[in-house]
Amino acid sequence: MQESPERLQELESGLLKLRSDSNLLKIYDLIRIAHSIKGGAACIGLTQIQQLAHELETIFKIVYERKPVIDLELEDLLLKAYDCLRFTLEAEIKTGNHQGEVAIKNIQAIMSQIEAKTETQMVTEVKEILLPESQQQKETDVTHFLFSEEVKQGINRLVTILENPNQTVMLEGLKAQIEIFQGLGELLDFSGLVAITKTILQALKYHPEAVQEIGQLALEELRSAQITVLSGNNTSEIAPSQALINLAKSSINSQIINEENETKKDETIQENEEIKQPKNFEEQTFNYQAIAESPAPTLEMRVDVQYLRKLNNLVEDLVTQDNRFLLHNQQHQETLENLIQRFSRFQELTRNSYKELPKSLRTMIDDLAQIKEGIQDFVLLNQGFQQILRQRQKTLKQVQINLRQAQMVSVGHLLNLFPRMVRDLGAQENKQVRLELQGTNTLVDKAILDKLYDPLVHLVRNAFDHGIEFPSIRQSYGKNSTGTITIFTYNHGNHTYFEVKDDGQGIDFDKLKSKIIEMDLLSETEAEKISQKRLYEYLFFPGLSTASQISQLSGRGMGLSAVQQQIQTLKGTLKVTSEAGKGTTFTLRLPLTLAISKLLVFQVQGSLFAIAETPLISLTVVAQRDLKIQNDDVFYRHQGKLIPLYSLLFGKLKAQEIIVQNNSQKSLKITLLLLSDKTQTIAFKIDQIVMEQDLVIKPFNEAINAPSYLSGCTILGDGRLVPVIEGQVILEQWFRRSEFEASFLEEPFDIHVSILPKILIIDDSLTIRQTLAITLEKVGYEVFLAKDGWEGMLYIENESNITAVICDIEMPRMNGLEFLSRCRQLKGDGFPIIMLSSRNSKESRELAKSLGATDYLTKPYLDKDLLDILQVLQDKRL
DSSP: OTTHHHHHHHHHHHHHHTTTOOOHHHHHHHHHHHHHHHHHHHHTTOHHHHHHHHHHHHHHHHHHHHOOOOOHHHHHHHHHHHHHHHHHHHHHHHHSOOOHHHHHHHHHHHHHHHHHHHTOOOOSSOOOOOOOHHHHHHHHHHHHHHIIIIIHHHHHHHHHHHTOSOHHHHHHHHHHHHHHHHHHHHHHTOHHHHHHHHHHHHHHHHOGGGHHHHHHHHHHHHHHHHHHHHHTOOGGGOOOOHHHHHHTOSOHHHHHHHHHHHOHHHHHHHHHHOOOOOSSOOOOOOOGGGOOOOOOOOOOOOOOHHHHHHHHHHHHHHHHHHHHHHHHHHHHHHHHHHHHHHHHHHHHHHHTTTTTSOHHHHHHHHHHHHHHHHHHHHHHHHHHHHHHHHHHHHHHHHHHHHHHHHHEEETHHHHTTHHHHHHHHHHHHTOOEEEEEEOTTOEEEHHHHTTSHHHHHHHHHHIIIIISOOHHHHHHTTOOSSEEEEEEEEEETTEEEEEEEEOSOOOOHHHHHHHHHHTTSSOHHHHHHSOHHHHHGGGGSTTOOOOSSOOSSSOSSOHHHHHHHHHHHTTOEEEEEEETTTEEEEEEEEEOOOSEEEEEEEEETTEEEEEEOOTTEEEEEEEGGGEEEETTEEEEEETTEEEEEEETTTEEOBHHHHOOSOGGGTTOEEEEEEEEOSSOEEEEEESEEEEEEEEEOBOOOTTSOOOTTEEEEEEOTTSOEEEEEOHHHHHHHHHHHHHHTOSSOSSOOOOOOOOSOEEEEEOSOHHHHHHHHHHHHHTTOEEEEESSHHHHHHHHHHOTTEEEEEEOSSOSSSOHHHHHHHHHHHHOTTSOEEEEESOOOHHHHHHHHHTTOSEEEESSOOHHHHHHHHHHHHHHHO
């Protein structure tokens, strides 16, 4: 039953292709699928569904034998017969109940109509037909094909069944699979295969305790039969082995009598199945060596989506915890490295004067050397720990990938429902329309896919009714009489796109404009000024329709409005483009439900933002001299085009905000974040790239009315919350802003930009940095942290709003005194720099003062003293 929806879809797809290609092998494939459904229904006792599948199989055999022209009328009858099985089977799957008796009467009535149309009579048994030599060869080819595919898959299933430790389950599974083989043998009129399967079933009935032995014998005999057929040897020698016959020797005559009494109804069905290959089988050439290897059987199970979501949330939490752990681990490693460097410097200082030191001091130095060895051992252990951590990250990544795949499903499951709908609409409205499906293997979250059916139905019906012209009109325009509707699905960046495109008449721009004016949505003056792109947005206004009359398909003006509302509930967008005489395209964009994404975290004027890495974004670093100025606006030449520079928070940049007059500073680098789509590119000036990492994106609570350009927020390893920007949305809003030449975005950025005093703390001790940060943040300061002078200089060069610095002296790479000297050269004498050191000697204090230190504190320090000094400095600044 699990495979039934897929089997039904295969049947429908095959039926819809018969009018264009009624190749006998395609009809044979429909017979095979119906037979497979019948076998599955028989295995679980669904006798009415079994009979429906049998009746449908018989109908296909009529078409197979007679080879009539598949016209619209016959196609309609075949689809109605298929619907009898489909509706009954779907009802059984969904509710456990079905009205099989009504469906059986309906399909038998349809069969009578098909008999009359094809001028043939149903017979209970098809007589033996002598085939011409060429057709006998084709029959052999079909047998070869089925043994290379169907029998091979069945043998693989047998292997799986025999691995089951539960003998009862093994017995039932073995019976069901052998019955399928038996049906295949009867379908092919392959007496050897039928004899083997009947002997196996008889042996299982009389010796169920020997199910494992019988199963292994069955496996060997079926494999042997397959090899004989595929190698082209004499198939008349295929027969049950003596070992299998011995296991079936209870009472053959009694068995036959029992079968007649127990399955009289089923026997009638089986008689109809025993048909020969029809005569006049078309001669075709096939390369059977090109048939692909069938995949190994897989075990599937249904899982409630809620459990997957809960599991996904747990993995997201694990990723966040892992990022925090990585940050702490990095800080731990840096602390160890700094400690070793300090020991090394201490040893350098004492090496030359070691003999002159007092004995007690020499003993202390020796003890310190032992401590250093212990630290080095700890470093070695830490290296092993790092390796374990890397393996853990790889494992977590695999968990993410597999969990994501478990939540995704191919859009083909949804899109394959539309060919039948378009075909029925064409027959109903006398239009010739072909539906093309592209990107059916695109993966989408199943929870979202289930909600897309209604919106896509509206868009396809809209394309059919408003877009595609009648055949005579299309021909008068020089078009093919058959119109085409295309559904194209693809993933791009962090979004999934559905494009519903038709090659019809396009949107009548003037008619739409008149309708908008008629509904008082715009005045005539406003309608004349508005762009075509903006005018199309009114198509989604409730009650607006360009249809000249109301029909069952359209005319009430509610379809597109409902579609837009449904898409918005999924946090998606809907856009339309059209060209007169060539067609219309509706583009539906939905966010991929990838809660864990690689994010680029950056800083703009003291505020942190993140954006998902996609093909939409790129980074570049340019010198100020490479920027162009036009009418006080700043531009950057990118791929031969001038693109405008913006501030992410305050709109278009002006020349005085970015261009310096000092020639010595014109070579300073500026980091630009480029966002682009297929047509346009814009650049945002950012201050600093903070990190690039896989992070969890948490959506905002419904109580928070977040701007549309923010998709959620992420939590960094140090606990900071960072808003995540939706690149595509921000692009659209900036382009719209440019179109209307407005001063601000249609939906203005209202992100708070801090005006608190900003303090830079530079210390190689993690404990000191965190302690100072807590002290200052409690009283309202905003804090930046650097672990040495070199990192501190990066902040000074890139962060213009820092108001004071607290700096240690002894640090790796660049010590505090070097930082003090360089910072004075860059910021001048008035910039506050407070030195905080464990050196309390007069010489150290005077040296720092001579290099320009504003004040000097020694460790340990009092919080009050530090805060008082900062307050005095802030008062002077104000």
